[in-house]
Amino acid sequence: MPSGAQKAGTKLRMKRDEMMRRIKSRTTPWDIIIIGGGAVGAGVAVDASSRGFDVLLVEREDFGKGTSSRSTKLVHGGVRYLEQGNISLVMEALKERGLLLRNAPHIVHDLPFVVPNYSWWEAPFYGIGMKVYDLLAGKYNFGRSRIMSLTETMERLPTIQREGLRGGVLYHDGQFDDARLLTHLIATAVDHGATAVNYVEAVEALKDDQGFLSGMIIEDREAHERLAVHAKVFVNATGIFTDETRRLAQPDAKSMVSPSQGIHLVLDRSFLTGDNAIMVPRTSDGRVLFAIPWHDRTLVGTTDTAIGEPSYEPLALEEEIEFVLDTARDYLSRPPSRADVLSIYVGIRPLVSAPGGGQGKTSALSRGHTIHIDESGLMTIVGGKWTTYRHMAEDCVDHAITLGGLPDAPCVTADLKIHGYHPNAGELGTLAVYGTDAEKIREIASENPRLAEKLHPDLPYIAAEIVWSARCEMSRTLDDALARRTRALLLNARATHAIAPRVARLLAEELGRDETWIAAQVKCFTALAKQYILGPAAEPTAGGRA
Numbered sequence: 144m145p146s147g148a149q150k151a152g153t154k155l156r157m158k159r160d161e162m163m164r165r166i167k168s169r170t171t172p173w174d175i176i177i178i179g180g181g182a183v184g185a186g187v188a189v190d191a192s193s194r195g196f197d198v199l200l201v202e203r204e205d206f207g208k209g210t211s212s213r214s215t216k217l218v219h220g221g222v223r224y225l226e227q228g229n230i231s232l233v234m235e236a237l238k239e240r241g242l243l244l245r246n247a248p249h250i251v252h253d254l255p256f257v258v259p260n261y262s263w264w265e266a267p268f269y270g271i272g273m274k275v276y277d278l279l280a281g282k283y284n285f286g287r288s289r290i291m292s293l294t295e296t297m298e299r300l301p302t303i304q305r306e307g308l309r310g311g312v313l314y315h316d317g318q319f320d321d322a323r324l325l326t327h328l329i330a331t332a333v334d335h336g337a338t339a340v341n342y343v344e345a346v347e348a349l350k351d352d353q354g355f356l357s358g359m360i361i362e363d364r365e366a367h368e369r370l371a372v373h374a375k376v377f378v379n380a381t382g383i384f385t386d387e388t389r390r391l392a393q394p395d396a397k398s399m400v401s402p403s404q405g406i407h408l409v410l411d412r413s414f415l416t417g418d419n420a421i422m423v424p425r426t427s428d429g430r431v432l433f434a435i436p437w438h439d440r441t442l443v444g445t446t447d448t449a450i451g452e453p454s455y456e457p458l459a460l461e462e463e464i465e466f467v468l469d470t471a472r473d474y475l476s477r478p479p480s481r482a483d484v485l486s487i488y489v490g491i492r493p494l495v496s497a498p499g500g501g502q503g504k505t506s507a508l509s510r511g512h513t514i515h516i517d518e519s520g521l522m523t524i525v526g527g528k529w530t531t532y533r534h535m536a537e538d539c540v541d542h543a544i545t546l547g548g549l550p551d552a553p554c555v556t557a558d559l560k561i562h563g564y565h566p567n568a569g570e571l572g573t574l575a576v577y578g579t580d581a582e583k584i585r586e587i588a589s590e591n592p593r594l595a596e597k598l599h600p601d602l603p604y605i606a607a608e609i610v611w612s613a614r615c616e617m618s619r620t621l622d623d624a625l626a627r628r629t630r631a632l633l634l635n636a637r638a639t640h641a642i643a644p645r646v647a648r649l650l651a652e653e654l655g656r657d658e659t660w661i662a663a664q665v666k667c668f669t670a671l672a673k674q675y676i677l678g679p680a681a682e683p684t685a686g687g688r689a
């Protein structure tokens with residue numbers, strides 16, 4: 144077994160052709176095959192490959208196309224869980240928040256939050272609550288919380304609704320770019336020798352004479368080819384699609400995931416000026432709502448609505464949109480309307496319900512996530528949150544070692560720097576989130592003056608970022624490049640729609656595609672972008688699987 148460090152020496156870029164070549168030429172079983180390329184699957188790939196295991200990760204859409212690109216972008220302990228008395232979950236998340244800031248300072252940063260106080264009791268109540276939050280963070284604390292005067296609250300939140308405002312409580316949490324972190328996690332796993340590929344779906348389980356899972360049929364959705372892959376352990380990290388994947392191995396598996404959706408509205412930055420976020424701890428219906436500065440926009444959300452079937456592009460309900468707008472109007476001096484919404488995006492949480500009794504061994508390793516091994520030996524990991532992906536992955540690989548009889552190797556991710564690590568990424572300007580890769584994007588930009596041009600005056604991206612994403616981050620479609628490698632679609636859906644033809648041409652040049660491909664991509668992306676544009680109340684806002 145080569146060590147992760149040995150493999151790390153041979154830096155391999157994220158190249159899809161190379162990944163497929165490796166899969167096809169493989170003659171021995173992999174140590175671990177991971178199904179699903181969201182936060183959890185990518186975390187498991189990083190953990191297992193950095194312990195020195197041979198890892199294959201397959202993702203049927205794009206990395207992060209599921210829930211992991213649709214979060215509120217917070218690396219947080221979860222003040223809400225504190226109120227519920229879930230101390231262990233908060234402590235776990237606060238520790239992970241600290242580790243993530245240390246290992247990925249180019250993607251994660253400290254963000255001051257203000258709980259605005261309009262009633263006399265809120266300052267002492269939330270002031271004490273946030274002190275407990277500080278204490279639980281211990282050495283991983285981002286900054287001390289404190290009760291603020293009315294004057295300071297208004298200075299920190301120049302656009303807060305001032306009528307009735309008495310002051311505020313300041314505390315600190317983490318913020319990140321979810322899809323960018325995911326890309327860098329996949330790159331980290333690849334740096335450590337993992338094979339990871341998008342647009343490859345696990346479609347069928349193969350079992351041995353005793354009914355144990357021995358292989359999977361996977362389908363390359365670009366080449367429309369199927370092939371068998373074998374491994375000592377299979378990890379199902381398919382989030383909201385967990386039950387569908389479990390049923391590949393065990394058709395009668397009972398549901399263990401209850402999907403719940405949340406929406407976010409993206410507004411112009413002028414709605415929330417300054418460098419502080421607003422946390423509304425109790426909305427009219429008892430939820431938590433955030434207004435956050437993100438990539439020079441204002442992000443407002445989210446909701447928590449139980450839904451039936453999971454999908455990639457779920458519908459925002461009218462009542463969710465009205466709820467978020469109404470709550471924002473209560474707290475922002477300039478009330479946002481539907482016409483102010485630059486983009487709307489919807490994600491689905493993979494909440495865990497108890498798996499069917501007597502179907503196998505279920506161990507709730509923490510109150511945040513669940514690892515379940517079914518009768519065929521398929522290991523499922525689900526639940527938790529983005530913030531705790533590293534801890535979830537560690538638990539998962541520890542169990543995989545036992546299940547697959549793999550050589551014992553300690554987890555090293557608590558101190559593992561994430562790909563692109565840069566301690567002072569701020570000096571890289573708009574390319575900060577790429578960390579050390581920013582240098583290579585600048586090199587691409589210097590190849591041709593057109594590649595140094597901004598794609599749109601209302602978006603922060605240059606053409607070289609698209610080229611980079613196709614060359615070294617496995618962008619295969621307009622959606623990949625514009626929704627996840629860059630975050631253009633989330634920042635301004637109309638502007639992003641306008642640049643689609645130009646970006647399709649850039650991708651086509653890199654990927655060797657023809658005019659027919661360009662036309663098909665633009666058509667498909669146009670339909671998708673419309674779902675992120677908020678129309679008048681009666682019109683649909685998001686829907687259909689892209």
Ligand SMILES: Cc1cc2nc3c(=O)[nH]c(=O)nc-3n(C[C@H](O)[C@H](O)[C@H](O)COP(=O)(O)OP(=O)(O)OC[C@H]3O[C@@H](n4cnc5c(N)ncnc54)[C@H](O)[C@@H]3O)c2cc1C
Pocket residue numbers: 178179180181182183184201202203204205206207208209210211212213214215216217218219343344345346380381382383384388403404405406445446489490491492493525526527528529530531
């Ligand atoms: C609205 C909202 C806000 C949130 N905000 C935060 C936050 O601020 N902070 C935080 O810490 N957490 C947050 N979360 C939670 C966090 O986003 C999720 O816990 C996390 O992204 C789940 O990751 P996952 O890998 O389990 O799922 P996913 O990201 O959905 O990944 C699963 C992947 O499996 C793939 N897949 C499915 N079937 C197959 C197959 N057969 N073959 C191959 N691949 C397959 C899918 O395409 C998908 O990409 C939020 C969640 C929501 C919904």
